[in-house]
Amino acid sequence: MDHKAQAAAVQEKDRTQLAPLSDKHWQALIALHRTLLHEHHDFFLASQHPSATPALQRLALEYSMPARMWKHAIHSFLELLRKRLPESLEYMLCFICLAYHIVALLYETVPVFSDTWRECLGDISRYRMAIEDEDMRDREVWAGMGRSWYGEAADENPTVGRLYHLLAILARPYALQQLFFYSRSLACIQPFAGTRDSIMTLLDLVLVERVQRTRMQPILT
Known part of the structure; x- marks a missing residue:
C-alpha cells in the first residue's frame, strides 16, 4: 500500500471513529x-x-x-x-x-x-x-x-497560478483541458506550488487508462 492509500485508510478510520453529533x-x-x-x-x-x-x-x-x-x-x-x-x-x-x-x-x-x-x-x-x-x-x-x-x-x-489550478480541478474528466490549466498555473508570475504533483498524477492516470485500453483491444494475427 502506497503512502496515499495509507493516508486515505487512516482518514477513513478516523471518520468512522467520530462519535455522531445530535441534531x-x-x-x-x-x-x-x-x-x-x-x-x-x-x-x-x-x-x-x-x-x-x-x-x-x-x-x-x-x-x-x-x-x-x-x-x-x-x-x-x-x-x-x-x-x-x-x-x-x-x-x-x-x-x-x-x-x-x-x-x-x-x-x-x-x-x-x-x-x-x-x-x-x-x-x-x-x-x-x-x-x-x-x-x-x-x-x-x-x-x-x-x-x-x-x-x-x-x-x-491572470498572474495568480492558484486560480488556474482550481480551474484544472473542475475540468475533470477532460485530461487535455486539465493539462492546459495546469500549464497556465505553472507559467504564471505566481505559480501554484502543488501543480507539479497534480500534473504527474494526471499523467499517471492517463497512462494507466491507455494501458488498460490497449489490453482490451483484440490481438491481430
Missing part, C-alpha cells in the same frame, strides 16, 4: 457560523460605508478580514461537515446555501474585495458539486458555477 449540536454549530457570517457582513457594510472614517475603512484590509471570514466562518465549518459525511449531509446543504447567499451579497455590496468574493463563491460551488451524487445535472450546474467564478477571478488576476 441540537448541529443546530448550535449552524447558528454559530450563521452569526459569524452576519457579523462579518455587517462589519464590511459599516467599514466601507461612504460616511466611515478613513481609519475604519482601512480596518478590513489591515486585518485581512475577507480571508479571516473565509477561514473561520466558512471553510473550517465546511471541512468539519465534509469529514462527518454522510451524517452531516443535510446540514452541509443548508450551510452551503447560507454561505453562498452571504458571499454573493457581499460581492454586490462590497465590490472593493470582489476578487476574494469571486474565489470564495467558486470554492463554495466546488464543495456543493463534490457532495452531489444523485443528480448529475445539479452536479454539472454547480461545477459550471465554480468554473464561471474562478474564470472571472483569473481574468482579473
